[in-house]
Amino acid sequence: MNTLELSETLRAARSSNDHVVAVLTPYERDLFLPGWRPDSGSSARVSQVDVSRMSREEWLDMLREMQPTVLLTAWSCPTLPMEWWAESSLRYLCSITGSVKPRVPRIFIEQGLLVSNWGSLISHTVAEHALLLVLAALRGISGWPAMMREPRDMLQMMQRLKTKRLRGARVGVHGFGAVARELILMLKPHHVEVSVYSEGVPQAHYDEYSVRRCDSLDDLFAGTEVLIECEGLNDRTKGVVTRELLSLLADDAVFVNVGRGRVVDENALIDLAREGRLRVALDVYHREPLPGDSPLLDTRGILLSPHVAGPTSDTYPLCGWQALENVARFLRGETPAHLVTLEAYDRAT
Template identity: 30%
Template sequence: MKVAVTFPIPEAAKVLLDEMFECRVWESDVPIPQDTLASWLAEVQGVLTTLTCPLGEEVLTGAQNLKVISTVSVGVDHIDIDFAKRQGIALGHTPGVLTDSTADLAVGLMLAVGRRMAEGDALVRAGAWSDGWKPNLLLGTDLSGSTVGLIGMGPIGQAVAKRLKGFGCHVLAWNRTPREVAGVEFTDLETLLSNADIVSLHTALTDDTRGMISRERLGLMKDQAMLINTARGGIVDEVALVEALATGRLRAGLDVYAEEPLPLDSVFRSLPGCVLLPHVGSATERTRRAMFELALANLVAGMQDEPLPAAL
């Protein structure tokens, strides 16, 4: 049986896969071209992929022998799930294993933006900190005791809420389906946006959530409120967010963007009041190893016509 791997993988993983399957691996850090991907998929029974590789109807149409798609990610907005399921293709992803690392990063961004850590680092590195301690130098805002609104209360949202308890935060939450979480006050989206000092996004990107943080909803947020996004860039109207950041009305901590990697001419790069990260929510050695192991388990199970450990 044949497997296509759409991204470079460690040599040890390659050896492991070669012991079980005939593998074809895309070795470049540049994303695999769609025409190349389509030709590979026409010949394989399984594919191991990531969120940087779109698997839409066009490339899947010719994948007549494909049995399983295993993605090294929790999010699956890069896959045409409905079409794949109609084709009888098993789908696996990697939930759970990256919950803690992503929750840690979300809280880290709250602290970094509020306490202006990136600005302080730049000041010291530039040699511009020359007068010692000053009472008004880089005054920021506290996470402790603040009101934090969490949009999406799946495992990651709940893990963030758990961490915020230690900071004495008042946690508001909104979820697409009813849910109860101890110590969390659930409310409607507009009330959350209007009352939170910090709004943190933890919902999946779907047709329903695309652009849900619109210009109008950003307008509901308090002056100097903070938007944290470790979910997906497409959830936010980035044009409206740029305008709010440029005027200094809002602040932001962003790990994800509508277009990734962030273009070199992106206005975000020059805006005040924001911390920008390169989609590293799950980027710890322990988490990435666990993601890869789960993705491999999904792939092997699908190739053997067995239930996937983490099926969609």
């Protein structure tokens, strides 16, 4: 369905008592909803505001003045003010993007605000990127440019690149959310042995995906040949992947992170890569964008990706269209899809 068709759906669903406010920058609107514009040809109001340069006081004043019943948001939306909640008419916040913690205090959901996000829509793109990084690290891709510029003796080249296969490897996955589940499906054709650890995940999930459940991170890391980090960042997981854990991996193992940078001891990754103990491939970092003087940039054995594992250019509009469908669903009195539960909120970054 294109944006014009979705606009018609949204118009048909509107009630005169509802005010839908799209909190989007022009860039976000064109990225997620190309061709879509709020229109005034309906009894209900649809407005768009760019609050990216507003102060907190201006943001609060705007909410009090516009009194939205529905907010359509993306990355630029500020945190909802606590002092506004008691007087607000807001019933639904539809996030086009993933994490809602930067925008929605937990108490809002506790007290009945419906909140949705893009759900598992981009999980496959992150999983694809994780698999790309695994294969690139195994095949020594960071050394390819030098090999192409130099006279090549096949034996010397293979000795320097030390290419390895994925098939049959012992693979560990830290985290068992939507990305990890997509990734496990992509790994299966390679006939790998998959082990998973994620605190609080029921046994039925492990059984459904036919993977070995680890009782601890020590169990997950010990002897693993490929470790893929997919866990979200919260108070419980910050810094949980320590130097000691990384040292448990098999010699010359691959470590890939498509989750969050601060889950892992970044200095330990650098040291172990320099020692030739690990092949490292990262899409996320402690500081982003990565500073120009970061030792990650010059460490042999570390492959860097510019945090592009998320939506691809052709999936951004899908995220926007899904959000408009959700808003239309809510305005028809139906339950939106991909609601963020308190459990999901607590586990998310």
